[in-house]
Amino acid sequence: MKILLLEHPRTIRSERCNDIANTPLASCLLSGYTAGMLISEGHEVEVIEGFLEGLDYQEIERRVKVFEPEIIGVHMVYHWQTDMVLYDFLHKVKAERLASYITAYGYYPTTDFEDVLLQCPDIDSVVLGEPELTFAQLVKAVSCEDCLENMLGLAQRDDSGTIVAMRRELIGDLDALPFPVRTKALFRLPEINLQGSRGCYGGCTFCYINPFYGQGSQWRGRTPENIIAEIDELIARHQIKSFYFTDPNFFGPGERGQRRALHLAALIKSRNVKFGIEARVNDIHDDTVKALVEAGLNNILIGLESGSDRSLQRINKLTTVAQNEKAIRILRKYGIEPSVGFIMFEPDSFLEDIRVNFEFLKRNDLVKDLSITANVLYHHLIVLKGTRAHRDLKAAGRLEVQASTYESIVTLRDPKVAVLAMIMRQTTNFLFDIMSGIWGGQVAEPENAQERYTKINSVLVTLFENTLTTMEAGGHFTEEQVETLVRTTEKEINKILA
Template identity: 65%
Template sequence: MKILLLEHPRSICPERCNDIANTPLSSSLLTGYSAAMLRGEGHEVEIVEGYLDGLSYKEIEQRLSAMEPDILGVHMVYHWKSDVELFGFLEKVKREGFSRYITVYGFYPTFAFAEILQRYLAIDSVIIGEPELTFAELAGALSWGACLADIPGLALRDRSGNISYLRRKPVEDLDHLPFPVRTEAMFRLPEVNLQGSRGCYGGCTFCYINPFYGHGSRWRGRSPENIVAELDRIMLERGRKEFYFVDPNFFGPGQEGQKRALRLASLLKTRNIRFGIEARVNDIHEETISALVEAGLRHILIGLESGTDHSLRRLNKMTTVTQNERALRILRQHGIEPNVGFIMFEPDSTLENVRANFEFLQRNHLLKSLPVTANLLYHHQIILRGTPFYQKLEREGRLQTTSFSSYEGINIFDHAKVADLAYIMRRITNFLFNRMEGIWSGKVAEPGDTREKYAKINYLLVNTFETVLKALEAGEQFPEELKDLLVRKAENEIDEILTYTAS
């Protein structure tokens, strides 16, 4: 069969420019793995990079018209709005016969499949969880005119409009999967995305990684030898030396996870590469980090999430503040300043929690770099369907959702003073992110006096946060007009700093 896989166009919402949970980075290879599996089954497959290539729907329509695919598969990414343009395009595809069958896959449709199938009749099915095996079975069944109802991992409408599905078990041995197909657009990224594992052995309340893979899912790792075989092929064919492991949890659990990482480090050591990873703080150990740095590790994201043990327990991180600080210390000893995941504002946060978080960040020298400071002083907890916290709010009758979808819960703070501070910092930092988008995305060169300007804005953010926090702790009130005044004042100061050119 002829199959077109679409990474659909999407835009950045100015008010949510730094919200990071649109879809996990690991989803960047969902289309590539699906394409590889389908090609292995003998199907003709084309990937259209609507997002990375900046294509319009008119241009995508032309690609569809030229190929006339039997199946259009869409990696559907939620991006903070009702995507009228995407769903309207899919209706046109079906109405005008560009493709007779449309299926969608990804994190968003896995959790919102019922809503999608009920609202958008142009979509024939939703692939739930890992797409490769389900997509291959779907294509085979459509080729032979077989029944689709018994395909595990496929959600369908029956003739009465009812939706049914069977959950597919996660792939046990990832070494049996073909290496993913990568497009030219993906090779234009600064680093080549590589997946060494799937799932996580943790159970954080805000995370939907394991629910995506299914009930009882767990961390599964490729063998170091299999990973290196893919990496060697990329180096041979493309000459690339920079890689990023998109695994939500690079390390497997316990001692076996450390052994596997050491084995992989020993294989990578002779290849003269640079790479990045993401990890839990309890997996940061001296021996393993030393070996990985020697093998080319240059950057890492660790999920600190909070500066209090109470909040870490509430988030079910299964880590402690002591482990957070130990991980920072080990990484810095090896020359790595980590990127950090952090939730400054939870729905249940008190001012005491926020104060402890702020002091933790200061104590551990995490408010020195402007992009990092702006990120850490603003992030609230994002509540998406599939996460344990979403389900908790639903059980307690506290869940509120957006007007266009039940996929996202609205962050309602229990404490009004926390809400005031979160509002002020979110407005200011979003203004900064949008103001700096050209520079921080690499589209615009940094001016010569960048360091001085960044230092001034960094001080402004930290000082604003602490000043407002102290006022709230002292019992001061922040009506809407005062909050808006503070925000406009900070925005004007940022503009002045960025406009000024040092002589």
């Protein structure tokens, strides 16, 4: 059977450029793993990279007509709106009989499947969670014209039009999965993505990793030998020297996770490659980091989230400020300057929490590099359907649904914190917009770039601290004063870059 997997086009909205939580990096291999599974079962599969290749729907339609698929699978990625353009395209596919069956998969449709199926009648089903086994079973049923009723892992309409959904068990042995198929577009990325594990043993209120898998906090890892086999294949076939593990929790739990990481480091070391990972701060141990760095680790993202123990408890991070600081020290000891996740403005923050956050950032030298400063001085807690934060805040009547039912806005409890957040959001959005070409590598850096960036960094830090100090002293900002302050700061940044 011929199956087409679509990575649909999606827009980059400048006002959301710093809101990275629309889909996790791990989702980038969902189509690849699905394609690998289907090909292993003898099907013909084509992946269209609508996003990475910058395709419009006219070109995608042309490719669909050339391939003539019987089934189209759409990896739906939330891009801060209900994607009516995609839905219109899928309607055309059905109306012109370019494919007989359409299914969607991914983090977004898994937790918003009811609205996706209601909004787009042309989507026949949604694959829930891990797509490989469900998609393969779906293809078998469609090819044999079997009944899809009661299929595990699928959300669909029954004969009465009622949406029914049933989860399937998680894949227990990740080593049993075929390696993911990678397109030419994926090979053009500066680092080749790898997935060494799935799930997380944590339970952060804002995270939608575990709701996607649907089985609680169950972390599963591939064996180091299986991961190395994939790395060796990529090196042999494509001369790859740089990798990035997209796992949201690279290490896995406890001593077992540390031993696995040490074993993997020992295997990678002789390959002479570089790689990056993402991890929880409580998993950053001296001996393990040392071994990983010696094996080629050169970058890491850690989710600090806050410099306030009170905030960490509210978001159920299950870590402490002391652990945050210890992780930073260990990584710097071995020459790794971490990228950090940081939620400056969580829903129940008060000015004292913001002050504690700011002092933490200064104390740990996290507001000295412009690209880091711009991230940590503004980020709010993004509330997506399926998360504990969404459930709890909805029950408390604090959510306001926006353009998509998948995302909601929560009003910050402290009005002064809300004003500071507004000032920093507008300012950092402006900065990310004008720096996007430079940071994205499309535009050359200006003369004396580092000197200019240092000045802009000082502008951001001073703006934040002066505004916070004014509010702590009882000061208020009218809408007009906020507008004036933001515009004045933008002009100052433009002048430095001119």
